[in-house]
Amino acid sequence: MSAGDGVSDSTGATDRTSTGGSPTAGARVVLSTINARYQHASLGLRYLLANAGDLQPDIALEELVSGRPLDDIAARLLAHRPRVVALGVYIWNVVETTRLVRRLRELAPSVTIILGGPEVSHEADQQEICRLAHYVIQGPGDISFAKLVRAILHGPKPLMHLIAGEQPDLASLELPYRHYTDRDLRERSIYVEASRGCPFKCEFCLSALDRTAWAFPLDSFLAEMAALHDRGARRFKFVDRTFNLKPATSLAIMDFFLARIAATPADPCFVHFELVPDHLPESLKALIARFPPGTLQFEIGIQSFEPAVQALISRRQDNERAEANLRWLGAYSHAHLHVDLIAGLPGETLDSFGNGFDRLAGIGPDEIQVGILKRLRGAPIVRHEHPQGLRFHPQPPYEVTSTATMNEHELAAIKLMARFHELIVNAGRMPRLASLVLGDRPFARLMDLSQALAGRFGRAHAIALEDLFDGVLDWLRREAPLDHGRLEQQALDDYRASGAKGRLTFMKRGLSGSSGDPVAPAGPAEPGASTSRAAPPRQARHLRGAHRDAAAAAHAIDTAGPGVL
Ligand code: B12
Numbered sequence: 001m002s003a004g005d006g007v008s009d010s011t012g013a014t015d016r017t018s019t020g021g022s023p024t025a026g027a028r029v030v031l032s033t034i035n036a037r038y039q040h041a042s043l044g045l046r047y048l049l050a051n052a053g054d055l056q057p058d059i060a061l062e063e064l065v066s067g068r069p070l071d072d073i074a075a076r077l078l079a080h081r082p083r084v085v086a087l088g089v090y091i092w093n094v095v096e097t098t099r100l101v102r103r104l105r106e107l108a109p110s111v112t113i114i115l116g117g118p119e120v121s122h123e124a125d126q127q128e129i130c131r132l133a134h135y136v137i138q139g140p141g142d143i144s145f146a147k148l149v150r151a152i153l154h155g156p157k158p159l160m161h162l163i164a165g166e167q168p169d170l171a172s173l174e175l176p177y178r179h180y181t182d183r184d185l186r187e188r189s190i191y192v193e194a195s196r197g198c199p200f201k202c203e204f205c206l207s208a209l210d211r212t213a214w215a216f217p218l219d220s221f222l223a224e225m226a227a228l229h230d231r232g233a234r235r236f237k238f239v240d241r242t243f244n245l246k247p248a249t250s251l252a253i254m255d256f257f258l259a260r261i262a263a264t265p266a267d268p269c270f271v272h273f274e275l276v277p278d279h280l281p282e283s284l285k286a287l288i289a290r291f292p293p294g295t296l297q298f299e300i301g302i303q304s305f306e307p308a309v310q311a312l313i314s315r316r317q318d319n320e321r322a323e324a325n326l327r328w329l330g331a332y333s334h335a336h337l338h339v340d341l342i343a344g345l346p347g348e349t350l351d352s353f354g355n356g357f358d359r360l361a362g363i364g365p366d367e368i369q370v371g372i373l374k375r376l377r378g379a380p381i382v383r384h385e386h387p388q389g390l391r392f393h394p395q396p397p398y399e400v401t402s403t404a405t406m407n408e409h410e411l412a413a414i415k416l417m418a419r420f421h422e423l424i425v426n427a428g429r430m431p432r433l434a435s436l437v438l439g440d441r442p443f444a445r446l447m448d449l450s451q452a453l454a455g456r457f458g459r460a461h462a463i464a465l466e467d468l469f470d471g472v473l474d475w476l477r478r479e480a481p482l483d484h485g486r487l488e489q490q491a492l493d494d495y496r497a498s499g500a501k502g503r504l505t506f507m508k509r510g511l512s513g514s515s516g517d518p519v520a521p522a523g524p525a526e527p528g529a530s531t532s533r534a535a536p537p538r539q540a541r542h543l544r545g546a547h548r549d550a551a552a553a554a555h556a557i558d559t560a561g562p563g564v565l
């Protein structure tokens, strides 16, 4: 199977996983989930498989990708002629998985269906999918999954429909990393985890329910990382909620990757961590500063800079320290900085959100991701539903549509702004135009531009790159303090550097103010620009001091497809 057909090849060197050709007929248990995209491999399923003991030969791992026809998925799973189908349910797949379970029940009523995963771990009584399934394991499945399957296959038959997942002792868990196939290592982000849980209590987040964070034993974890790296893994994504919680552990892990990068500088790895922003001891900074460009990424949640909002949602955050740390990372490290804000939190107004956005934009991370508050099942944020007038969409991902302090028009406008900000600023395809767009009032200007573009295109998706350039340029002709000729030259430089080969509207007639001569071709990259082969294309575009080199440009265009965003 190719990546594009929606089914991952899980060619397991060590176990009975799908080979990507015809499924392993006769596996008694099919363990499956629908991933958000092919690029995301499921770590959860691999834990279940790794800890299934003597059941392993009976289990086939089938990873699927969202958007595939339901009947194909059902046929693929049932081709194993399984007695049990076990499915991982998350916010991104619950709608499709509900349909899948319904279809499996119709097609194969004798097959036992087990569910697990965060989406069914709470409010099971309110979900059709839970009613359709025979068993639902709530919480960790590492140990409870195999116990339940043994009971189903060999008896006595479990009586309870809802089963509380046993909290595992992390030191005694089998680590799952050998269940990443060589193809996974080549083509997908490899999720890894050095700790589970979070000691903080931010109410919008499911991890607020954890009592604390637990660490995996470091030596065996690093041995697994070494084995993955030796097998060729280069993109490591840590799912730890707060990687910098215990500096000694963070140091050891970073040291490990730094040594690997130093050992093979021509074939470096790219490592992604989630950080809490207000905790960056000097020892950690010293190590972070040593990572070369294109090898390190931090995802950092700011969520809100508004102290009243932070207090309402129980988020402890020292804003000044967080800002100072972000500035330090921007100035003294090469780490790619992806920083999150959430719109629609209780107590947040359009003004306070806009001020926070501007403050963050002023700090200048590589990307600001604006998410809309979601009502995650089980997250404590529900306590604000009535007092703070939070209204959520009933369908996943359960986004907030209005609050007592932000009406539906304001939230819809922010959502649109977030989408165009993604295309224009985060995507990194038009850095010169993007900085002209942001100006000295980034939030207000992006809000205005996004309304103009939505009016022009009638949509915020499937926009050709050339049309987007033209739309942004038209807006800048009115709003930027540059003469049109210089503006068009900036657009041309961006467009050429993006690697695109088409023509913008003004190119067909020559630059404004020119005599109509053909436009001067801009060089594709600045002198000395370089990129890392490990960094994903978008991160490569953001490499500081380099708009990218020609090779990265070509790669990014390949990945982006035929120029439709
Ligand atoms: C990787 C990841 C993603 C990836 C997708 C990965 C994929 N496979 O496709 C990406 C980046 C796309 C993503 C996006 C989002 N994510 Co996300 N993501 C994660 C993350 C960081 C890691 C998941 C993981 O591997 N965990 C480690 C494994 C071991 O844990 P686990 O997956 O929970 O599995 C255990 C149990 O759930 C259970 N289990 C799992 N599967 C099964 C199956 C069976 C049969 C059984 C019995 C048990 C079982 O056993 C496992 C072992 O104990 C988690 C946070 C976290 N650290 O867990 C959030 C998390 C899963 N995401 C979350 C959210 C909210 C989102 C977004 C909505 C965020 C947003 N943008 O606002 C989007 C949605 C995207 C969409 N398209 O709609 C929430 C989940 C809410 C939910 N109900 O599903 C989480 C928990 C974060 C949080 N703390 O709130 N995410």
Ligand code: SF4
Binding pocket: 198, 199, 200, 201, 202, 205, 206, 207, 208, 241, 242, 276, 301
């Ligand atoms: S938002 Fe981050 S720090 Fe807060 S509870 Fe969730 S994982 Fe922990």
